[in-house]
Amino acid sequence: MANKKRLSPNKLAEEKSNFENLKAIEGYRSQKPEYEVAAIQAVVDALDEKIAREAVLLAELAELRDDIAEHGMILSEKNDGAAIQVAAQFGEDSPQYQSVGRKRKSERQTGRRTKPSGNTP
Numbered sequence: 001m002a003n004k005k006r007l008s009p010n011k012l013a014e015e016k017s018n019f020e021n022l023k024a025i026e027g028y029r030s031q032k033p034e035y036e037v038a039a040i041q042a043v044v045d046a047l048d049e050k051i052a053r054e055a056v057l058l059a060e061l062a063e064l065r066d067d068i069a070e071h072g073m074i075l076s077e078k079n080d081g082a083a084i085q086v087a088a089q090f091g092e093d094s095p096q097y098q099s100v101g102r103k104r105k106s107e108r109q110t111g112r113r114t115k116p117s118g119n120t121p
Contacts, residue, residue, distance in 0.1 A: 012047075016044065019040055019041075019044060022037065022040070023037055023041075079100065079101070082100060083097070083100045083101070083102050086100050086102075087102070091105075092104065092105040093105040093106050
């Protein structure tokens with residue numbers, strides 16, 4: 001399915017306004033049936049229905065994204081708690097502790113100071 005360019009909300013409102021003006025023209029009769037007011041009205045009605053459906057789906061999508069974010073945070077918190085349990089059971093320098101994404105105690109940098117460069121009094 002090719003992506004078709006959507007009309008901006010302002011352009012869409014303008015097109016609907018133009019259609020309303022067309023409906024107000026007395027005696028308008030198109031020589032082609034696809035340009036009759038009834039045919040255009042069917043397109044407007046279908047468009048309005050699809051816009052309403054899109055709004056519902058966007059709301060559902062936003063809710064689903066919120067649920068995913070919440071469950072992601074819960075997973076992170078559970079993994080942090082499990083890492084604490086692994087550290088308590090196997091120690092912070094164990095390969096098991098490292099396997100749950102933590103740095104082993106023996107691999108951590110200590111608070112060693114470096115000599116400042118240059119002449120500082």
